[in-house]
Amino acid sequence: MFKRLFWIGLGVATGVLAVSKAQAYVKANTPDQARQFVLGPDQDHVAMRTLEGLITEFKTAQRTREAQLNQQYSGIIKD
Structure with a gap:
């Protein structure tokens, strides 16, 4: 049971890290108008x-x- 909780926690943490890195990449490498169109003002x-x-x-x-x-x-x- 503890192994399962460990792997679920590791998966969630990896997912959060990947999403935050992807958002930072998109914010850094897209023009402002495109970001506003996709993400809003x-x-x-x-x-x-x-x-x-x-x-x-x-x-x-x-x-x-x-x-x-x-x-x-x-x-x-x-x-």
């Missing part, structure tokens, strides 16, 4: 905007599914 906080978007999308899907389940099962259980 706020290029320093792309990761936070992406994470916020993912969390918002997840919460929206969760609320939608919860509403569907509540509607589906609200008539079955009666006190």
Whole structure:
């Protein structure tokens, strides 16, 4: 079990390192207009905007599914 956790942690750390290096390379070697087209005007906080978007999308899907389940099962259980 500890081997598995070690390798998962190593994989995550390698992935984070690779992504950060790739982003630094893209920022250093692309023209500003191209970066703004791809990354948007706020290029320093792309990761936070992406994470916020993912969390918002997840919460929206969760609320939608919860509403569907509540509607589906609200008539079955009666006190």
